[in-house]
Amino acid sequence: MATKIYINLPVVDLPKATAFYEAIWFTKVAKFSNADASWLSRDETIYVMLMTHDFTKTFVLNKEIADSHKTCEMLNSLQFDTKEEVDKFYDKVIKAGGKEFRPTYEYGSFMYGRDVEDLDGHVWEAFWMDVTQMPDAQ
Numbered sequence: 001m002a003t004k005i006y007i008n009l010p011v012v013d014l015p016k017a018t019a020f021y022e023a024i025w026f027t028k029v030a031k032f033s034n035a036d037a038s039w040l041s042r043d044e045t046i047y048v049m050l051m052t053h054d055f056t057k058t059f060v061l062n063k064e065i066a067d068s069h070k071t072c073e074m075l076n077s078l079q080f081d082t083k084e085e086v087d088k089f090y091d092k093v094i095k096a097g098g099k100e101f102r103p104t105y106e107y108g109s110f111m112y113g114r115d116v117e118d119l120d121g122h123v124w125e126a127f128w129m130d131v132t133q134m135p136d137a138q
Helices: 014-024 053-060 083-095
Strands: 005-011 037-041 046-052 075-080 105-107 111-117 123-129
Touching: 005 014, 005 053, 014 037, 014 046, 014 083, 046 053, 075 083, 083 111, 083 123
Parallel strands: 005 046, 075 123
Antiparallel strands: 037 046, 105 111, 111 123
16 A cells, blocks of 8 residues: 555635635545545545644644744645646646745756745645756765
């Protein structure tokens, strides 16, 4: 069985954040969603759980929830098969109300990326990479 990844993200407005993620790439799993959280699936290996701040606090105990507009708590990265798929993802995020995190970057013939922020400031690095074209490390 493939290893699965579950990304838990605290959000300010759960219905709005859920609609955003549905618009960009994910499908809501109603069976595991309620007024406190939305479980969204990309495929059989990538899941995102959007959680209200109050619900998130039940998991993080005495830690504060980061304001992702001011603090980078993590970078989420998604590798796509082509540069065109990176561009499509980027366009969906912008259309859904997200914003560019940093300008498009290209490292020679081996890597291309467009990084974005969701409505709550969580960063998603969308990139294409061909490791066969990557220069040797020095």
